[in-house]
Amino acid sequence: MKKKQMATVISQEKLIDGVYSMWIKTDGIAREAHAGQFISIYTKDKSRLLPRPISLCQIDKKEDRLRIVYRVAGAGTKEFSNYQAGESIAILGPLGNGYTIDPSKPVVLVAGGIGVPPIVEAAKTAKECGAKITIVLGYRDQNTFLLEELKEYGKVVVATDDGSLGVHGTVIDAMEENKIQEGVIYACGPTPMLKGLQAYAEKYRMESYLSLEERMACGIGACLACVVNSTEVDHHSYVKNKRICTDGPVFSGREIEF
Amino acid sequence: MKKKQMATVISQEKLIDGVYSMWIKTDGIAREAHAGQFISIYTKDKSRLLPRPISLCQIDKKEDRLRIVYRVAGAGTKEFSNYQAGESIAILGPLGNGYTIDPSKPVVLVAGGIGVPPIVEAAKTAKECGAKITIVLGYRDQNTFLLEELKEYGKVVVATDDGSLGVHGTVIDAMEENKIQEGVIYACGPTPMLKGLQAYAEKYRMESYLSLEERMACGIGACLACVVNSTEVDHHSYVKNKRICTDGPVFSGREIEF
Amino acid sequence: MNTSVKIAGVTLKNPIMVASGTFGSGAEYSEFVDLNRLGAVVTKGVANVPWPGNPTPRITEVYGGMLNAIGLQNPGIDVFIQRDLENLKNYETKVMVNVCGHSIPEYVEVVERLADTNADLLEINISCPNVTKGGITFGTVPSVAEEVTREVKKVAKQPVIMKLSPNVTSIAEMAKAVEAGGADGVSLINTLTGMQIDIDRRKFALANKTGGMSGPAVKPIAVRMVYEAAHAVKIPVIGMGGISTGRDAIEFMMAGATAVSIGTANFINPYATVEAVEEIEVFMKEHGIEDINEIIGCVE
């Protein structure tokens, strides 16, 4: 069940410039969460009132802890980056549908930039199911994060915008180069990347599951802020507008019209 | 010169329920301040933007430190009461005219409730000038604060609303009872008390200097929020509206029409 | 202690309602709050047919609130009656249905379809773009607002609450106009039109350029308008705009509101509504208020 609750920061770590990793202790939210879901975090600065949606990077059900990895994009995430262990924060979650991993087919995890974090928990889940895992990661340059951790879960292919590491180009370029043409794509990253993957999946007749982003207010499907055009009518308004916060954030590539 | 600057909380202490004492280290403000002046303190909670005016209770010029004593009246002062040593706070000051003690006449310091704090520095100043000092303090009940400290500076007479300590009644009752009819009154406290003192001073042909309060925005005389009706035209608008933040907060009893 | 209030003959167990569009049709928030605790559930604006709404980004954050340009996305009256109103039959709370339209016939059609449903009250949102008048809203011209009211009243089986836009020179004139048209009550304020520009990208923050401002930042304007409307008309006023707590609700009631709606605050705290109900009870106890109706318009 979704709830708003106070959680406690366990640890905060800077991964690279502008990207932070935080573990938080929840009161049951972690126990109910799974890969691909997100929480919304409230800021303390009262000039900003809406919570910030952040994906779950790791879920430790046993200890009821969550890990998030986030980029400082504005004042809200800047505030988060200043939290110290012991700090009490308000969160809402678990939100969204998350990834449903099909272990019977090769699992292709694809992520770009700040889309990498949710792939960690997805990889862990896939590995637990015994799936065959390939991981494709796109970064701006050689300042990567979570890369070493992800290597534990399967074969990792890297692409960088500036060519300083791995394939010079996008994750799509890397996938073409490595002939990754089988299995199911589970992806998270910027919209152009997801659009590219949708086409890639169609080209090779792969299934794809893409995690989308949009500005959110309620996070629970009530306000209709966070819609994306869908190929079929949605089950809320019957107008081909799916709600990313509840129908998603993970959608089949076939559901979405970018 | 007035300035806005960051200051550092040195210590915070609860005096009685709801009344706190805080020492802060300033960057020059304390050095330029004197008794009866005030500072304005900004809250960190961004829903509240205007600073809170608080009188100076003690001034340590040598160490560039100030002491304030304040009552939790609302959300702003509640926030202040949670500050810990080391906390950085924004302050504006020194503001207002303050008391000009005439050491050649008996000094009668009168304060009620949360008007007591500025009397401490006034007493110190008067003592340094070698004045004869009588202190009259009004409290709600026996839960007094700053009383012991003030006893160092002169004879102290106490009145309480419920009679649990000293004279049962107001500071005026205490003054009548103790036949305090000579010298100059320097006072701070709630408006009804100041009004009573104005009349008292007239009755016994004493001079009086009263420290007033009003809601403030700028604190420096620009916005005209904090006016009080005066007997003579003011030198800003020539309409008998003196500005408490700059023409005051201390006024001669003869200047004011309550 | 009595917390119940009456709006146009309909008794609410307490004055706390939700603001249309911020609470869906109750289903989503029922995971957080017991809908039975609310005075009424007010549903998202519904039209005669499904509306797709505006392109994204549909919302952005502003100091102390937000701008929205959802564009009244809704499934249309058919699905609404079958699914949303049906679901609300499971709760012991009143239902106010918010109605939108591009033209008077569209409003009338929706109101007619609601006649034999479990809707207790109708709230007519006249801040919708008016296609017959070139996109201006029905809610900014008194004579047009009066006309909508009159036509809706002709067919309505439930009491009609007209929801007023704050983007007007005189809210008192607007309230009087809809009262003259036969309204059974007014609710206000809808959102204030605002704009935000992303200066780094040189783009509007919202795809729609402008959006409606709501949240704590608008409260002082809303309280003033509720006060003015309550002093202009005899019909009851439902107050909203920036209410987050029970104390905020009481401020609106003292200004003249008979009931209040909590909107944007639900996004900030999904428990806001029930917490407000509790806070009102605490306030009443502390101040020895026997009947909440005592405080309505008590500050003159």
Next chain:
Amino acid sequence: MNTSVKIAGVTLKNPIMVASGTFGSGAEYSEFVDLNRLGAVVTKGVANVPWPGNPTPRITEVYGGMLNAIGLQNPGIDVFIQRDLENLKNYETKVMVNVCGHSIPEYVEVVERLADTNADLLEINISCPNVTKGGITFGTVPSVAEEVTREVKKVAKQPVIMKLSPNVTSIAEMAKAVEAGGADGVSLINTLTGMQIDIDRRKFALANKTGGMSGPAVKPIAVRMVYEAAHAVKIPVIGMGGISTGRDAIEFMMAGATAVSIGTANFINPYATVEAVEEIEVFMKEHGIEDINEIIGCVE
């Protein structure tokens, strides 16, 4: 890099001015900021004779801003010219004098008296209570606003900027009306009328019941209105309402303002104006903007 802008033939060294009533006549803030750094100093509203203003409390705090009901206390035009304008001669900055009145003859009298002074621009505040029209403000009826403009223009020796009230249905109509009356520019927004009630004491927070809302909370409404006004008229627009920083100022300029005023932010940070001047320069460097005039109205 050019930061200077031109308003009705008057060149400001940069677009940062102060909002009338929040900066006195500059003297008080000169202890904090070098007035020479400002595009212009805009003085507190001045009438033909001294006005005592309203009873206290005159201000109260609201979420993200404040309400004020100072009531235009001012020393009258005589003292103002002798003392305040005289003092401003010591600075190399432009001076815009804000003028208030209860009737057209009062406005005209003040404007005539300013003819041979060092005032560079006149800003006519038409949000004052209009005694001849029973207390409504001049600034909410287009025809009345146009008339004030026309009469003032007849006698004015300096360019006339009409300061518009946001408490209207259409700011575009108001801007067009004063343009038709001959205004050389418009400035907006003045404050939004708001109200606050102290529920524990069952009293209005302000002695005047209502007050004008200002501060960061009103910014989205102000940006929208500046955009609408700039698209409605050809004369320059001076934008204000919630500006605290250089980036806020740029947002208003991108919406169509040629210059901007900083008001309530001075109370929150007395250095706000000069800091904004600096921040604008930083933004221009970062974004390779050679001339600030490039960005005026650049977001369409």
